[in-house]
Amino acid sequence: MENQNDKPIKKDRTVLVISAVIAAVFVIASILAPTGMNTIINGLFSSITTNFGWFYLVSVALFIVAVVVFTIGPWGKIKLGKDDDKPEFTNFQWFAMLFGGGMGIGLVFWSVSEPMMDYLSPPVADAGTAAAMAEAMRLTFFHWGFSPWAIFAIGGLGLAYFQFRKGERFLISSAFKPILGDRIYGPIGKAIDILAVFATIFGVATSLGLGANQIATGLNFIFGIKSSSFMIAVIIAIITVIFTLATVSGLKKGMQLVANAKIWLSIGFMVFIFIFGGCVAILNGFTTTFGSYIQNFIGQTFWMGNIKWLDSWTIFYWAWWIAWAPFVGQFVARVSKGRTVREYLLAVTLLPSGFSLIWIAIYGGAAFNIDAVTNGAIQAAVNQDYTTGLFALLQQLPLYSITSILSIVLIIACFIGAANSATYVLAMLTSGGDMDPSKKSRAGWGIAQGAVTIALILASGTSALKALQTASIAAAFPYTFVMLFMCYSIFKALKEDYNEGKLKLPQLEIKTETEPIEKEIISEK
Template structure:
């Protein structure tokens, strides 16, 4: 299974032109039909959620199980490179920083307070605004940001790394089809696969960048009084995308690596400050408790489809999240593969699946847990005040309807994090934390944009990991345009509906790559077959030569 000599060198004109045409048509469609585009997105996404929810939920859980099997199986020793003694390009800590910054940065900052608040107010399993609801809210948030989304990234990274680094095929999505169609991946079939991947990847990157810009604008408005408007958001997109293009021009080894490490340091600083001045004991307890609840209920949560009541909650959350992660899977998976050459299958799955999940749980516990504790304190104070008022006036003032953070979240999810900061320990510190959060969002925006731009360029350049600088600039402009039109079309709701639609074709790809990867990986030599002949455990039982055990021999 080796690539033809001389095929797919330089820019692939078919993929480059066709993908740009599709994306430009999408941009024009939204600009021309701005008032109706959001309605079209909503109609089609509702249809997919109603009829295909079972498929996306089952697929993601299946991927988690498949990766867990590969990690502990005999295939875990396989090194994702041509030679079994190759070393990884990046050290472990630089690798972890880059894959986390490229994978979840903006979304995790955005939802770290907002999502627990929404689940605390209402979820299908407990009564809202209770202690039980607080525990359940963290369990559900862990579920949406844990092993399941990262498994989508890892399966793409693993398949691309295996077929490209191990088998010498192009570093593009067409290579996952090789076991099915053979050399025809270099023709129209391969072009279609790459075109779809490019279009979905560009959209997936842009939708989260637009999410980040909206939250940065909210933070600036709350801290400095800068108006929340399309003009402000447009300026932010232009500024941050310009910086991102400069970073991607400098390459992975410099700009992207350094910015990713900066992100991790700034994230750590923010976590330590909130942990120190917030409800520390509560946060540590809820981290332990929520992790245990998550692990105990992982299978049941992963297969739950709200069959009986079909309340709509799951369609708004889980069934939205999974397609959203799928739109990110080509980009993040390719980026993880790009920085993971030389690692074994076990290292890639263990590092890129478990380590970011633990980091995400810590982040969610610190910010989401702090917000929950403040809400509970306000609820207790309200109940005490209500009891006193009722005793004096004999008037029932009603049930607790939520504290400052929850009410701010219901009004605008982008304000949840900044409202938490305002309530931590004084206005000055709250403003400082808000500024740090805006800086963090901006740097996550840049690292997501530059790593995403690099991946799009690699796809255009037929798998060349060092694509031309001109195409890097062009893709930076296109991503900025898509992010802008998504905000123009209706902000968060338009992004949400479009994510569900765009994620569906990628789910088919993910299913196919799981099948082709397993088919190919089963044909790898067994670990004992790769040992020198003099230590082979079956040597005395072999009558003839053992050329078939030569580690240099790999069957197609």
């Protein structure tokens, strides 16, 4: 593999070895000393959220500002690739993969439960009131809207620009070439890539843990199979085998098949719930909530009025999205070659977030509508066990015997899709940026992802959600600094690229204007 200066880059296993050791130590410690690990997890959560909650809020605000600046600036027309490169995928294929690399499991898990939980315990309004319902929907929009996709867009922009336009390796460290120079090939660059691997492992473990938890709850809700930490661990182990085999089969075969299944199942459920969940109420709710979301966006971004609530929700979400940024960024960059900077940023921030807002409006709106009709059936189920929200909603709609099974299939598809993407990216990060990593590497990281998630579940027992939250927050903390410096590095590179283009332009114009004159002189002679 070569960089833009044609300097050979030696294959180095440092990132792979150190990352694998970190994962192995965590798994072994969780198995041998689960109580001690649980104590450490609780201590980390308390320390970071108490002292650095503000840091996550300010950082995400800066990422949003960076996206706006890069989009509206004159450098937005710079292509992520050579000037004559064309996009590899159609717009529909591109959008499907953008969403597929993002928040599948989380949306299915939280789209009913989060609005209901905020309705029952809102940060500002009185619980159980119309004001609490409006606040709950607005906050859910806020957590799943433009902010997370701005984070992902920044994570992928540096990768796509430096790999496709500058010929650098497909690594997070490559985005720091303008400020670090050739040091990106040394210890500093390796440290950046190790932090990216660390964040990815634990950020994705959170998603896989939530997905397995919901599958176990669904099996209990539908078939009466008792849910437990051991059952969740078994589910993770089984699906780990499935997604590892899918990942090993290759990007286009396994991953595309899962992505297609997930997209069409998702659309099918959205249409079904929209029709039978009260379409007029959903549309009214979406219109009002979207307006409120836009109106309160800046204030909510910096709001710290209820620290306890923020620790459990907004700060957790922001840390979770930052932990996801290395792998989602790698994935969206991988499929965006040939797009301009402006086209890429608009698509990555607006299209998937718009899909997410429509999803939440349908699921959350239907949940509130059906809850009112059934005298509180949905809120009663969520209050007892928040993981049952989706199944409690489907139970009140037609064809439950079919939709309940399909919902499990959808969760599994989302589970496999997220794990597929993360495993592929982990293999790239630890293989020197190889965009077609070996099957052995992919298989190894597939097994590692499952093992880390199982370790988190077994170490935390009944406090699984808190353990998963803490894993994301702790992993995202150092990587947040990486992303902040990445914004500056991208800005510097784009500015230099744009200025170089301006300097070349007059020279081309001079040649064009003088050519006819030279021809006339020659003809006269």
